[in-house]
Amino acid sequence: MIPLWSGIANTWDCDEMGHMNVRVYVQKAMEGLGHLAGAINMPHAFRADAISTLMVVEHHIRYIREAHAGHPLRMTGCVLEWDETSALIYQEMRHGDGRPAAAFRTRIVHVQASTGKPFPWSTRSRAQLEALIDTPPDDTKPRGLDPGAAPIPSSMTNIDQVQACGAPEIGRGLFLPSETDVFGRVTAPWFIGRISDSVPTLLHEWRTKIAASQTGARMGGAVLEYRLIYRKWPRAGDRYVIHTSLADVAEKTHSLSHWMLDPETGQAWVTTQAVAVTFDLEKRKVIPTPPEQIAELEKLAPRGLRL
Numbered sequence: 001m002i003p004l005w006s007g008i009a010n011t012w013d014c015d016e017m018g019h020m021n022v023r024v025y026v027q028k029a030m031e032g033l034g035h036l037a038g039a040i041n042m043p044h045a046f047r048a049d050a051i052s053t054l055m056v057v058e059h060h061i062r063y064i065r066e067a068h069a070g071h072p073l074r075m076t077g078c079v080l081e082w083d084e085t086s087a088l089i090y091q092e093m094r095h096g097d098g099r100p101a102a103a104f105r106t107r108i109v110h111v112q113a114s115t116g117k118p119f120p121w122s123t124r125s126r127a128q129l130e131a132l133i134d135t136p137p138d139d140t141k142p143r144g145l146d147p148g149a150a151p152i153p154s155s156m157t158n159i160d161q162v163q164a165c166g167a168p169e170i171g172r173g174l175f176l177p178s179e180t181d182v183f184g185r186v187t188a189p190w191f192i193g194r195i196s197d198s199v200p201t202l203l204h205e206w207r208t209k210i211a212a213s214q215t216g217a218r219m220g221g222a223v224l225e226y227r228l229i230y231r232k233w234p235r236a237g238d239r240y241v242i243h244t245s246l247a248d249v250a251e252k253t254h255s256l257s258h259w260m261l262d263p264e265t266g267q268a269w270v271t272t273q274a275v276a277v278t279f280d281l282e283k284r285k286v287i288p289t290p291p292e293q294i295a296e297l298e299k300l301a302p303r304g305l306r307l
Contacts, residue, residue, distance in 0.1 A: 077090055165303065171198025211278065260272075
């Protein structure tokens with residue numbers, strides 16, 4: 001395990017729930033990858049003049065304890081496995097007292113910076129990847145989502161599948177120049193960020209009913225676990241539309257599949273699955289879901305999309 005990042009959750013990193021937004025976790029994880037790149041003899045991987053870089057193709061994220069504004073955080077990481085052109089990186093974020101805040105399992109690919117085409121690691125990088133192999137601690141293990149489960153092929157992630165199951169549209173927009181990296185590709189934090197911004201259009205009223213039926217408390221939502229499969233990389237000016245389908249639901253948790261598509265081609269930019277809860281913002285505790293609200297969620301977001 002090596003140090004990858006340290007700092008705080010700033011006030012502007014926190015959302016309407018009063019804790020650091022999911023987008024910012026990914027942003028800080030990407031900063032950590034920059035230091036990981038330096039540790040494997042790729043110190044310039046994220047500069048505009050880089051010949052090769054690290055492209056993220058998959059994230060598994062477990063959110064463990066809330067991060068609040070002004071509180072210190074630090075990130076360390078290691079290599080879990082690697083092959084000729086890719087590696088699985090483990091990153092953990094901990095609070096100042098050592099308690100886990102979040103954990104990431106990030107699949108990266110060594111690619112040509114200009115084209116995104118994979119090619120083999122250098123001999124020096126191979127040696128460092130091997131030297132950084134370690135075992136993650138037990139307190140950050142995945143729980144609700146299996147990071148090793150094979151996702152469906154990209155050929156099946158398109159608007160036809162969305163229309164077949166009737167998954168509702170929950171968001172649409174345009175990627176901006178400020179959301180791209182030095183190579184012109186939209187950066188990973190903005191996928192999860194745009195999805196996070198869209199979920200309330202589907203669930204706000206539903207969660208309000210749950211809170212009213214339980215305690216009448218001020219409610220919100222919190223994500224416990226996320227898995228994202230990055231399939232194509234848009235650029236500034238590309239459009240997106242987000243559709244959501246129910247994957248699973250229980251008394252305390254609900255799992256949703258979010259597909260972000262290119263409306264021009266109908267193909268997916270990214271497919272995701274998230275395990276979330278309805279949250280009492282005063283007590284900072286989970287609000288259970290009554291059976292009638294579970295049945296309503298089945299109607300709001302028909303099943304059919306998967307990771």
